[in-house]
Amino acid sequence: MVLLSLLAGTVHAATKDKIVAGVVFSGDLPFYREIHEELVRELLEKGYDKRVRFIIQRPNPDALAWSNAIRKMIAYDASLIIVYGSGAARAALYESSSVPIIYAAVYEPERSGITGKNIRGVGYKVPVSSIIRYLRKTGEIKRIGVLYSDSEPSTRTQYMDVKNVCKNLSIDVVKIPIKRPREIGQRLRLMSYDSLLLTSSALINKYFPDYILVFRKKPVPLATIIKGLEEYSVITLSTDPRKQGAVLARNLIKFINNGEIGSIENTALLKNSLTFNMRLAIDLGLDIPVELLTESDRVIK
Amino acid sequence: MKKVLAIAVLSCFVLLSLSTRTDADDMELLIGLIPEQNIFKQIERYKPLAAYLSERTGIRVRLTILSRYGDIIDRFVQRGLDGAFFGDLTGALAIEKLDIEPLVRPVNMNGSTYSYGYIIVRKDSGIRSVADMKGKVLAFVDRATVTGYLFPLSYFRSHGVANLEGYFSEYYFTGSHDSSVYAVLDGRADIGCIKNTIFNNLVSRDPTIKEEIRIIAKSPLMPESTLCLRRDLPEGIKKMIKEVLLTMDRDREGRRILAKLHAQRFIEASVEDFKPVYEMLKTLGEDIETYQYRVR
Numbered sequence: 317m318v319l320l321s322l323l324a325g326t327v328h329a330a331t332k333d334k335i336v337a338g339v340v341f342s343g344d345l346p347f348y349r350e351i352h353e354e355l356v357r358e359l360l361e362k363g364y365d366k367r368v369r370f371i372i373q374r375p376n377p378d379a380l381a382w383s384n385a386i387r388k389m390i391a392y393d394a395s396l397i398i399v400y401g402s403g404a405a406r407a408a409l410y411e412s413s414s415v416p417i418i419y420a421a422v423y424e425p426e427r428s429g430i431t432g433k434n435i436r437g438v439g440y441k442v443p444v445s446s447i448i449r450y451l452r453k454t455g456e457i458k459r460i461g462v463l464y465s466d467s468e469p470s471t472r473t474q475y476m477d478v479k480n481v482c483k484n485l486s487i488d489v490v491k492i493p494i495k496r497p498r499e500i501g502q503r504l505r506l507m508s509y510d511s512l513l514l515t516s517s518a519l520i521n522k523y524f525p526d527y528i529l530v531f532r533k534k535p536v537p538l539a540t541i542i543k544g545l546e547e548y549s550v551i552t553l554s555t556d557p558r559k560q561g562a563v564l565a566r567n568l569i570k571f572i573n574n575g576e577i578g579s580i581e582n583t584a585l586l587k588n589s590l591t592f593n594m595r596l597a598i599d600l601g602l603d604i605p606v607e608l609l610t611e612s613d614r615v616i617k
Numbered sequence: 618m619k620k621v622l623a624i625a626v627l628s629c630f631v632l633l634s635l636s637t638r639t640d641a642d643d644m645e646l647l648i649g650l651i652p653e654q655n656i657f658k659q660i661e662r663y664k665p666l667a668a669y670l671s672e673r674t675g676i677r678v679r680l681t682i683l684s685r686y687g688d689i690i691d692r693f694v695q696r697g698l699d700g701a702f703f704g705d706l707t708g709a710l711a712i713e714k715l716d717i718e719p720l721v722r723p724v725n726m727n728g729s730t731y732s733y734g735y736i737i738v739r740k741d742s743g744i745r746s747v748a749d750m751k752g753k754v755l756a757f758v759d760r761a762t763v764t765g766y767l768f769p770l771s772y773f774r775s776h777g778v779a780n781l782e783g784y785f786s787e788y789y790f791t792g793s794h795d796s797s798v799y800a801v802l803d804g805r806a807d808i809g810c811i812k813n814t815i816f817n818n819l820v821s822r823d824p825t826i827k828e829e830i831r832i833i834a835k836s837p838l839m840p841e842s843t844l845c846l847r848r849d850l851p852e853g854i855k856k857m858i859k860e861v862l863l864t865m866d867r868d869r870e871g872r873r874i875l876a877k878l879h880a881q882r883f884i885e886a887s888v889e890d891f892k893p894v895y896e897m898l899k900t901l902g903e904d905i906e907t908y909q910y911r912v913r
Contacts, residue, residue: 443739445829446803484825553803586742587754588804610655611799 335396335572336369338389340408342401342468343377343518347544347557351400351420354561355568362565367572375404377519378496379467382407390415396571398564401518402470405430405437416577420564421557423470423516423541425582430469436580438563440555442588444474444513445481447539450551450590451511452485453605454537454597461490461509463500463520471515474541478513497523501530509536514549516542524548535600543591546616550602552591559585589613644854645677646670649689649701653842654795654815656682663702665874673861676854685792686761687910690714700846705732705763705839706910709894713905717845719887720855721862723880725814725841730884732814734764734836736772737801740829744807747776747833755781755788756797756806761910764812765794767897768836774901790912795819802829814841818879837897840890844883859885 341348352372359365371392375381382404389397396416399405405419409432419437422430430439451457462478464471479489490509494500500523504512512531514520521544524531528548531538540549543557567580592612597604609615648667650659660682667678681696683689689701690710700720703711711717724730738744744753758765770781778784789806791797794815801809813835820827844862846855865871866882875882898905 441741441804443741443802443804443829445825446799449802449823449825481825586739586804586807590803590805606655606657607795607799610657611796611803611805613805 334367334369336371336392336394337568338386338392338394338397339370339372340382340385340389340397340399340404341372341374341518342382342399342403342405343522344374345518345521345542345544347521347542347554348400348421348518350543350557351561351564354558355398355420355565358562358565359568362569364565364569364572368568377403377465377468377517377522379403379407382467383411386411395575396577398568401468401516402428402430403465403468403518405435406467406469409435416571418564418567418571418577418580420560421516421542421555424473425470425584428469428473434577436577436582437567438560439582439584440560440588441584441586442474442541442553442555444477444541446590447513447541447551447553448478448481448485448487450553450592450605450608451537451539453607454550454602457487457511459488459490459509459511461492461507461512462515463492463494463503463512463517463524464515465494465517465519467495468515468517468519471517471520474515494520497526500524501527504530505533509534511536512538514538514540514545521545537597537600537602546591546593546614548596549591550593550597550600551608552593553588554591555585555588559587591616644675645679646699646854646858647679647681647697648844649693649696649698650680650682651686651689651702651704651707651842652682652684652793653704653812654793654818656684656793658795662877665877669865669871669874670858670861673865674854674857676858685912686759687912690761690910693717698847699850700844702842702844704761704842705891705894706761706767708840708843708845709891709898709905710761710908710910711845712888712891716848718848718855719890720844720846720859720885721883722841722843722886722890723875723878724882724884726879726881727817728881729838730841731838732764732812732841733838734768735811735813735816735832736769736834737798737809737811737816737830737832738807739801739804740831742807742831744831744833747773747778750778750808751784752786753807754805755785755808755810756800757788757790757810758794758797758812759790759792760912762812763839763894763897764836765797765810766790767901767903768839769810769834771897771900772834772836798826798830802826808833814879821879837893839893839897840886843886843890845886 373385375385417435425439537550539551592608593616797809800806
């Protein structure tokens with residue numbers, strides 16, 4: 317007990333000794349894994365790898381599992397909690413108003429309500445208008461389905477952004493909220509749309525491949541906002557997870573050095589990379605716009 | 618030996634007859650294009666003009682597009698070009714380095730015979746001044762353009778940014794003006810340097826682009842794409858080409874082709890048109906003779 321208290325005391329000091337950082341993924345996605353790998357690599361490179369011990373949780377992408385994971389971290393008396401994605405970030409904010417939280421990979425954090433005195437981090441913004449613009453170049457778009465999750469506030473922000481962009485383009489936006497994995501298949505089967513956009517939801521990105529056969533019954537293009545599903549998606553416009561990881565490392569090092577969450581500035585990475593799956597576009601009989609061929613950072617042939 | 622000699626004499630005769638031909642029916646002109654827009658669009662835009670010129674003059678006009686702006690200077694002789702539609706800086710460089718003369722330049726749809734450069738950002742980027750650009754990603758077009766490189770360079774210097782490397786997190790060359798616009802729209806770059814006419818063309822096809830872009834700075838007026846021809850081409854040929862281009866707005870077919878080029882008509886061009894380019898170089902302390910226009 318004494319030992320635990322001592323440990324707790326040294327952990328909270330967080331200035332000279334090793335700190336314990338609880339890490340909670342919003343879902344076990346390659347996108348988040350890449351961020352974490354970059355974080356670890358940067359810490360190693362800058363000589364901070366011995367100053368932090370990570371306890372990692374990759375819960376199922378649902379609100380209850382995120383809350384449980386965060387509670388475990390609080391019970392473990394972690395010096396801070398690192399969260400990837402808006403689902404885990406929101407759960408962390410609900411569970412504690414005092415434990416320092418550092419986030420990464422949260423789309424438009426302020427607009428999505430990921431703010432507070434104990435939370436700082438690195439967010440991103442993907443211009444959904446560009447995705448819509450490129451989609452329209454592949455063929456006529458009249459009804460775009462948007463899959464999002466109410467448990468992940470950033471994904472609702474993305475839905476609102478799509479709606480805002482489409483309002484002047486005579487494109488109907490079909491709202492497809494998802495609470496459980498099996499709803500993905502059900503909704504894909506029942507809803508009517510001529511193109512589909514997956515928001516950055518951990519739940520949707522993790523389970524969408526399980527329902528790919530249902531989706532493929534309709535020959536419509538898919539666009540995605542985070543990397544990971546390029547195999548199924550004609551257009552992917554995504555922030556770079558490695559850059560998210562690098563900024564996260566910088567923020568964590570700051571915290572290790574002074575123990576002050578307030579010393580970290582919120583930042584947003586606006587730089588994105590574009591992937592065009594030309595092979596899929598041909599299979600779907602879509603137009604191949606020159607812009608996608610010339611502008612894409614990666615073309616899948 | 619006699620056979621070899623006979624072939625050599627015959628070859629000389631053929632070459633001589635080719636190089637001295639003046640009859641328009643035998644003539645072929647190879648015109649170079651710079652990649653102002655992506656190369657597919659650029660060819661698509663100029664192809665009808667080449668066909669129109671061929672039909673009206675009897676001279677077969679072929680087009681070739683260079684992959685980079687600077688290539689038009691380096692490869693003009695190598696590729697045996699007879700002329701080219703030069704941009705602002707490539708035109709000035711060509712006048713200095715190649716024996717060419719300006720022939721015609723277009724009058725834009727808005728009646729202007731000049732274009733200017735824009736420095737653009739996304740409206741939602743929060744960037745409103747050079748101070749906000751620190752640590753951001755910058756997309757130029759090519760070192761061989763005023764609107765896509767020299768003007769922004771001069772603008773940044775006048776705002777205290779002398780060292781691009783230290784100020785921006787990254788800068789790169791997109792190769793064309795429309796690529797710079799798309800790079801900013803997609804968030805692949807935070808700041809883009811472009812030519813207004815290409816921006817306007819994109820906006821005319823997709824008005825939503827204008828709603829997303831903020832123009833931070835505008836350059837002085839620069840000469841529009843100018844058709845220059847080799848000075849040593851037969852005078853009769855140059856006169857004929859010029860005459861057809863200057864009068865093409867008088868017939869329906871000509872106007873249709875001009876519309877594809879986003880132009881009302883062509884007007885006569887002169888070396889004087891490139892004066893603003895020399896002035897821009899001067900403000901940067903650059904000499905056109907020694908200016909390093911190649912993107913390494």
